[in-house]
Each structure stands twice: as structure tokens, then as C-alpha cells.
Amino acid sequence: MTDLAELLDTRDVLDLAWMVVNGEIAPRELVEASIARIEERNPALNAVVATRFEQALAEVDAGLPEGPLKGVPFVVKDLGCDVAGLPATRGSRLFADVVAAEDSELTRRYRTAGLVILGNTNSPEFGKNASTEPLLHGPTRNPWRTTHSTGGSSGGTAAAVAGGMVPAGHGNDGGGSIRIPSSACGLFGLKPTRARTPSWPAPSFFSYPLSVGHALTRSVRDSAAILDATAGGMPGDPFNAPPTPRAGTFMAVLAEPPHPLRIGFSTSSVAGNPADPAVAAAVERMAKVCAELGHEVTEARPVYDPGQVVEAVSVVMGAMSAAQVEERLAELGRELGDDDLEPFVRFMHERSLQMSAQDLNRALQGIEVVSRSVADFFVDHDLWLCPTLNPRVPELGWLDTTSPEAMFTRAGAYSEMTAPANVTGMPAMSVPAGHDDDGLPIGAQFVATHNREGILLQVASQIEEAAPWPKIAPWPPPG
Template sequence: MRYDEYAAHDATALAALVARGEVTAADLLETALARLDAVGGVLNPIAVPMVEIARARAAGPLAGPFAGVPFLLKDWGQDYAGVGDTGGSRARRGIVAARHSTYTQRCLDAGLVIFGRTTTPELALLATTETALHGPTRNPWSPGRTPGGSSGGAAAAVAGGIVPMAGASDGGGSIRIPASYCGLFGFRPGRGLIPHGPQAAEGWEGASSEFVLTRSVRDAAAMLDILAGPDAGAPYPLARPAVSGMVAIARPPARLRIGMMTESPIGSPVDAEAAAAVTIAAGLLERLGHHVEPAAPAIDGRLLARCFLDLYLGQVPADIARARAQTGAGMGAFELTTRGLGRLGRALPAGDYVASRRLWNEFGRALAAFFEGYDLLLLPTVAAPPPRIGALDPPFGQRLALHALAIPGFAAMVRRTGLLETLSRENLTLVPFTQLSNMTGTPSMSVPLHWGAPAPGEAAVPFGAQFVGPIGGEPLLLALAAELESAAPWFDRRPPG
């Protein structure tokens, strides 16, 4: 199959070609691998290749709604039995999954042909994908910039035309941020809808959701139908949405009342192009018959950011300890930033962590009160264009401070100074808008409706418009996404070259 033909189809259309016998699964896989050969050296999206496994699978009989379609898993949480799981960390080298995750098994049952695992920052912690183990992953729209994180390799692979969709997950924006940076549709299902089992009950105390990054809305809708629903032992036995994803996108939503905000919830700057993504989306919504007005939920954004930081810091030492127990790695095998975050996390008292976790209830109820007057919330996905590769590396002073955290008692002292409040604002300055959905367990999505220049003289890069819906609002979000996609198509807008 010629690459231009391959790139002109989404996963749904490729599956239809296979079903009609117009192309084989092996043909599609070889086209995807040829594209990887052509652009992979620049983009660097693959952490763990699985080519021979994929060729053997493509040669056999396949069934399911996506039979024969090439696919990539994220190298974090989406386990494939017998395949390495690095999580972007030198300390995790040698870890091999003992069994498929429920997510992976459902992808296989759908007929997808998995040929690799995509790059992620170490332990999936950052909004940029640059690791000592794999090197930097680059944005197809501007290779000097990051595709985001933690699903950065997935975004680079989809935007770079290697696959029509790829596995991703989102604990603080890790689907929506790369979607915004790479001009993709980034859908985040609500808490518990897609299982993390059997290796975990939930991700990040329920803040993280597994899903995919796609170019088309219908691929996301179909994957929601495939992946949703509990597995045995799931802590939240949520049923599939009352309306399937494919049914939802077949009918436009009724006239919606949408609240819109562009100011950062933590008081940090918002780039003019990021705000423009929202105003452009609002204008399109009005033309489609919806009502949009300025409004925001009554939530203390700085407090939510601090609670998110407590969650974040609490995860790091646990993940470090698990990796060390599995491989015997020393602390020096982890990157400096990860080591520093782990030490700050160990200095977080258990009582403070629990008190912070309990505040999530207040955020969820405040957002639910907002949705009594509005159907959806519209806001930027990110506050700035994708950073340049290396721009987020800690400067000399921060490196010294990170090293100092190894001094006994220093991390606890840092917590007492109030420095963490400052750090929470600084660390979220570029991406202050996505954590609301994670902390409240609500579904959300980033829609690629605007491209703007990140700096004078530079080529345009994507900026997503984010929509947050109420609990159970996945069908409504998908219906609106399909309407927006029809009114302002983005599928054929691909990176130059």
C-alpha cells in the first residue's frame, strides 16, 4: 500500500479495507514500518520495538472491528506479556511483563496489530518526553520542540503518520497536552471507565485514565466502545456509557450552554495563541447554534494545583521503590529530577497526603454545581506552545537543589518553607488547565481547531481547545467533537514533510 493512501485513512477506514479484502494486515504493517523507518530517526517515538511479534500476528487470521490495523502501546501500564516495560527509565531495564493488561487484551481482541511501545518520560512524570534512556522524542510539527508528555511517543507516532491511533494515558493531562501540541484529537474518559487491571486497581488514586490518541473522532468513539467496562476485580464496576460512542457521534447534540474561561486558574500567563484556540472554538460553537458565555466553576485553582502536586509527589517514591525491588537498581539509575521528586515525596507525611486527597471531593462537587447551569466547560488545553527540546531541563541552581535533597532532613525542611506552593505554580505554568478533569474524575477532550506561530517567523503549531464534561458525559463530548470535526475538519491537516 502506498503511504499516501495509508495516511488518507483513519483506523476505521483501514479496517474496512482489510475486511473487504482490498489490503492485507501484512500490507498495512509493512507500510507502517516503512513510515517508521522514514521518520523514526527524527521523531524517536518507539521505546520497545515488537516487529517480529507483529509480523507473526499479521500473517495469521484476525477478527474484530479493527482487524489488521497497526497499533502502538504506551510504554507505561499497557503491558504485553513477554515484552519489556521500561517506563522511560534505566532503572526499569530488564522488567518484562508477565501477562497482558486488560487494556492490551481488549486491543488484541479488537484485531489490532501491535508492533511496539512508545516513548514516555521517566515513570510517566513529565509533560515533555526526553529521557536519558531513549533520548528526546520530537514534535512532527516542529522537530525542535517536544510533542509533550507523558504520551509523547504516542502523539509523535500518530501525528507523524506512523499509525492512525496509539495507546495513551492521562493522569494530569498526558493525553490532552500531547494532543494539543501535535494537532490530534485527545479524549480522556472519566474515572474508572477503562480498567487498569490486572496489575493495578486504578492509576494515581483514580486520577489517571487509559485511552488512545487519534486523528479522527470516530476512531476514539469506536475505541471507547471496545475498551470501556470493568474487568474482574475492578474497584469501580462502572457499566459502559448508556449511549455507545459510535451512536453518539451519529447525531449532533442539542443546543448546548457552555461556560468559557481563558485565564489560568493559578494566575500564570496564558499565551495569546492558546487563548485564541478558545475564542475561535467559541465562535464556531455559536455559529453551530450553541450558547457560549464567560463562566468558571467556583474552585480555588491554586489549592487544586497544590493537591495535584501532593498526589504527584506521593506517586514517585512508590514507583521508584517498585522499580528497585524488581530490578535491584540503585538510586543512581534514576534521573536527577526523578530522584529529587522521590525525596520530596518521601518527606510528605501520610496525614497530609490523606487530607489533600479528601479535598478532591470539594473540587468535584464545585464542578458538579457548575454543571447544573452549563452543559460543558470550554478552556485552553495548554497555556503556551510546546517547549523546545531541552528547555525544561533544570538549570544549574535547580540541579544543586535537587542534589541537596539527598541530605537527611533537607526535603522535610523544604516542605516547611512553603517552597512547594511556589513549585506547584511554576511546574504547572505551561499546563495549568488539565488537572481539573483528573482531580474531579470527569471526562474531557482536546480538539485541534487552531494553529498559531509560537514565535515571530516560526511555522504554525497546533493549539487545542479543551472541553470538560460532567460525570458520565462521554457521549455528549463525542457528539460535540464529531460536530466540530464536520464543521472545521482537521484530519487532512498534517505536519509539513
């Protein structure tokens, strides 16, 4: 008899899909095992905030598409990617009663690939926190240590995957929101090149220069396979989708070893802020692994104005969320209430309403200036290696959106290393790089120039073989 619980702990998406296709496990049994895991573990982690168990089982019984990921349980973040019939709250009390009328295009592609969507995962309000602690749903807890953050904004998905509920899940990344929780929870997280995957029908023009959807996974090959199933644009997209890899698919790219690469690494930010010593040591170990794999590794980092990165992210994404809030209030026919938005988000909203066209134009031009500056680094380097997070994983409450003062003094450090890849549109990934002395994961970030997800995946696959990481956190987790 197959031990389904053991499979959920040890197998990745592609292993499980292969077992389904070859009749070694029935998709209903696999989905039921994942449902049982969510029911068992979610009360401790608060990763999944809405479920569709009966609908998922009915879809399995009716027959799933013959896709490459057939029968594998999956979750979708409750922000920027709708699942018909599930709440679309954006982590906000203002949107608490909104239910998605139709699937987003990315959801449809997940379904076509054969993935079985079991529910929505927690997200901070509008994704405006690097920790997943919305007042609407409460905090998501890190499966490696439940007193600590999962990161954000895809922290609910990170906890569900690292906590053994599902083998992979959806996330999106507008300032580090795939890579930060991947780092905090010991997962592999790839942010693809700008426009690699569709955002439709979510408003996209002001988010698309920065945000892109993909997945948080336990293995590198799962990330490649899911990207193969979802990549590609749609007619009318504000930015053209990047071309497919020369090998035809990202899975085919993984079959090719990378040529020796020129990797520049740094353990401090462009602003000169050093990483925590444990984080710096992990990045240095990763640099040594890369050198042992035959790559040329030297200390180097891009040069750009970090103030322009901050301005681009806050102004451009602030304009998008401000429009969403105002449209919601118009729909409700009322003014903004005291409890509609968390204090930090409300402060940011009111500031966004005061922005001028000149402010927005300056931020958009800043995107171009930073992009050109960072591009100069990739004339002489293939990859930039640095911390995903300069600080260690914080305790819950450290990034507290009920205190704008605390957020302004603390939040910047948690996207300082990740946001440049969003501003430039370049692909970037967080690779598990060990643990600190509290047992919490540390991620190392690699950034490549546009359309070069292939070399990121190749290097990550090399690292995965040379320095493998745990697939999930131990259970039960320490408090």
C-alpha cells in the same frame, strides 16, 4: 494498485479496518507499510522505543480476531500498559531491563478488537513531565517542528500518530497526558471518565483517582470506536466503571446530533494566568464555531482552589511512584543509585518518602473538595471550553528534568488547565483549534461532567465537520 503510503496519510482507523474486512487491502500489506513508515520516520522523531515487527507479522499470518478494528497498526505507550515481551521501562533507567511478562487488560482488549501492536512509544520518566524527554531514550521530536516538544506524557504516541507511522495509539492521562500531547501535535485526544477503562495489572488505587487510559487519534469517530472496544471494568476494580451510553455504544452516540448545549468558555486559568495570545485567539475562534453550531456560549469558568489540584496530583501520584521505586530497589537488593532517577524525579521521590499519612489524607480530601466545587459549574453549564495548554508548545529542553529549579518554575503552566479533570474524574478532550505563527498546533479543551463522554464526542464531531483539521503533519518536518 493501492497506494498504502497514501492511505496511512489520509485514512483513519475505521476506514482502514473497513478496507481490510472488505478485502480492499490485505492486513499484512497494511502492517508492512506501517513498519516501513516507522523505519523511515522514527530516526527523526524518536517516537517508538521498542518494536515487535516480526511478532506482529506472525500474528497477522496466523489470523487476527474478527474485531471491529481488524488489521490496523497500533502502538502502546511504555507506561502503565504492558505488552508481553516488550520492555516496561516507565521511561526510567531504574527499570531499563524490565520486560513485560504478560499483556495488560487494555492490551488484551486492543488485540481482541483486531488491532496489531507494533511497538512501545516513548514516555517521560514515570510520566512526570509534560514533555517527552527522558534520559533513558532521549527526546521525542514534534513532527510539526522537530526543535519542539510533543508534550507529555503520551508524547511518543502523539509523534507516531501525527508523524504518519500509525493511525492511532494508546495513551493514558493522569494530569493531561493524553490531552497535552494531542494539543501539541494536532490530534484529537479524549480522557474518559474515571475508571472507564481498566488499568489492571498496573497498581491502580492511587493512580486510578487521577489516571485513565485511552487513545490519541486523528478523527473523533476513531476515539469513539476504540473506546467502545476497551470500555468496561473488571471484578475488584477500586472504582466502578461508568455505565454505557444510553444509545448502547459511543459510535451510536455519534449518530445523534447534540441538543443545544450551554458552554462556558475562558481563556485564562482559575488562578488568573492568561493564555498566550495565539492560544486565546484559537479558543475564542472555537467558541465562535460552537455558537454558529447553535450552542449557547458565554464567558464562564469553574471556581476551585488550584493549590488543592496541585497538591492532589503531586501527593497522590507521588505516593504511587515512590512505592514503585522502593519495590524495585527491594527486588534488586540495593539502595538508590546516583543515575537511577532523573534529578527532578529523584527530588520528587525523596519528598514523597517524607510524606505523612496526614499529608496523603489531606490530598485525598482535596480531591473531594475540588470535585464538589467544579461540579457546581455544571449545574448551569454542559461544557467548559478553555485552552488545553495556556502556553505555546515549548522548545525541547524548556521542561528539563535534570534541573529541578527549572521544572518548578516552568512545569506548572503545562498542566494547569488539564489537571482539574483528573482530580475530579470528569471526561475532557483536546480538539485541534489551529496553529500558531510558527506552524505549531493549538488545542482547545472541553470538559464535561461525569459519564458524559457522549456529548463531548458529539460536539467534537460537529467541530470536525465545521472546522476540519489536518490528519497528520507534513513530511519532512521543518527543523
